[in-house]
Amino acid sequence: xxxxxxxxxxxxxxxxxxxxxxxxxxxxxxxxxxxxxxxxxxxxxxxxxxxxxxxxxxxxxxxxxxxxxxxxxxxxxxxxx
Amino acid sequence: xxxxxxxxxxxxxxxxxxxxxxxxxxxxxxxxxxxxxxxxxxxxxxxxxxxxxxxxxxxxxxxxxxxxxxxxxxxxxxxxxxxxxxxxxxxxxxxxxxxxxxxxxxxxxxxxxxxxxxxxxxxxxxxxxxxxxxxxxxxxxxxxxxxxxxxxxxxxxxxxxxxxxxxxxxxxxxxxxxxxxxxxxxxxxxxxxxxxxxxxxxxxxxxxxxxxxxxxxxxxxxxxxxxxxxxxxxxxxxxxxxxxxxxxxxxxxxxxxxxxxxxxxxxxxxxxxxxxxxxxxxxxxxxxxxxxxxxxxxxxxxxxxxxxxxxxxxxxxxxxxxxxxxxxxxxxxxxxxxxxxxxxxxxxxxxxxxxxxxxxxxxxxxxxxxxxxxxxxxxxxxxxxxxxxxxxxxxxxxx
Numbered sequence: 001x002x003x004x005x006x007x008x009x010x011x012x013x014x015x016x017x018x019x020x021x022x023x024x025x026x027x028x029x030x031x032x033x034x035x036x037x038x039x040x041x042x043x044x045x046x047x048x049x050x051x052x053x054x055x056x057x058x059x060x061x062x063x064x065x066x067x068x069x070x071x072x073x074x075x076x077x078x079x080x081x
Numbered sequence: 082x083x084x085x086x087x088x089x090x091x092x093x094x095x096x097x098x099x100x101x102x103x104x105x106x107x108x109x110x111x112x113x114x115x116x117x118x119x120x121x122x123x124x125x126x127x128x129x130x131x132x133x134x135x136x137x138x139x140x141x142x143x144x145x146x147x148x149x150x151x152x153x154x155x156x157x158x159x160x161x162x163x164x165x166x167x168x169x170x171x172x173x174x175x176x177x178x179x180x181x182x183x184x185x186x187x188x189x190x191x192x193x194x195x196x197x198x199x200x201x202x203x204x205x206x207x208x209x210x211x212x213x214x215x216x217x218x219x220x221x222x223x224x225x226x227x228x229x230x231x232x233x234x235x236x237x238x239x240x241x242x243x244x245x246x247x248x249x250x251x252x253x254x255x256x257x258x259x260x261x262x263x264x265x266x267x268x269x270x271x272x273x274x275x276x277x278x279x280x281x282x283x284x285x286x287x288x289x290x291x292x293x294x295x296x297x298x299x300x301x302x303x304x305x306x307x308x309x310x311x312x313x314x315x316x317x318x319x320x321x322x323x324x325x326x327x328x329x330x331x332x333x334x335x336x337x338x339x340x341x342x343x344x345x346x347x348x349x350x351x352x353x354x355x356x357x358x359x360x361x362x363x364x365x366x367x368x369x370x371x372x373x374x375x376x377x378x379x380x381x382x383x384x385x386x387x388x389x390x391x392x393x394x395x396x397x398x399x400x401x402x403x404x405x406x407x408x409x410x411x412x413x414x415x416x417x418x419x420x421x422x423x424x425x426x427x428x429x430x431x432x433x434x435x436x437x438x439x440x441x442x443x444x445x446x447x448x449x450x451x452x453x454x455x456x457x458x459x460x461x462x463x464x465x466x467x468x469x470x471x472x473x474x475x476x477x478x479x480x
Contacts, residue, residue, distance in 0.1 A: 022135025049202075
């Protein structure tokens, strides 16, 4: 098992994924909401795959219902990694 | 009920001959081939010139091609700055033979190699056969009847015929319609090859005695159809008219056409009756002309059955001699090619036609030549698909 990822590792994973999904990288911040970034349920489903591959953390359907912004996702991953 | 006239106000195409309807017409007319190494790739098409990264990754290549062709068609129709009608009165019908098979194959690789959780949440929306129509609806805010049609290699023509009926019957005032296909994948190649449909020599030479199968290609064709009265009222430039449509089935064999051409002839006859025209009105035929031994013989029989003696006096050429066979896109690409030929009053050539075969004795136009007469030209475009599907369109150039 890889070493516990740093906050920067987790942020890199999520930010890179969002950029791949078509988000302008200059708009991606912890405070940015997924609605503002035009990230929808299909993008979030893809994000869960990326996060699971990179850090072994599973984001559940219940997680996806409550997260609102990028920071919410980073925090959940950091707690479980 | 008033049966509404349906006019064509815009056209777009992405084919192995290049991006654009004019490119298709001009290069085919000049005798250029878009085929390389036995396949027809739309190498000049760059999806990022038409759509954002987000749109591009949410679209299988067959949908990307439809988006490219539709952008051209809508701009050609003068819709670039906004829709001319209530969006709820505008539909979209886009045909495909197979749908997003590249997406299916990629995700099957992921499933086999990495397991179920590696399959993309985008797999279904990318692979579905209605994805082309759905993408055009989203991109252009089309809120009327929107769906795909699937009838193998006749899908593009069935889509246009369906769009014609939707406008005639008042379900929509305009429909963005056509066909799209991108199936240049290992599975598709192997599947068509295993049934001996593909040309082992990689040559598309429809109606020639040496023809040995079709050449697989990708592409898209899109047309903007409008109620003629509304189009004229808004001052639209009218390119032509969809005069008639006929669709039948052979009920003969899963893949082989009826050798007598009866089903195809009934489709052509139906399109002529729908247009209220005699066979002698047809000045040009754009054949399905796949370059397979069976199609070209059965199609020749069908044309003779439907047109009688006039079959021998009508130039017949196959776009697939230059583009290869883009399956569900072909009927739409060829409707575009047909109308451009009629507008230019020219029969483009059947490339590679040199050797006549006994019984294949019609005028297959080995070299381009002007159409006879001087009234606005009327032409026929044929499409036939596995499953015994036959569709024929009668198109007329605007005066």
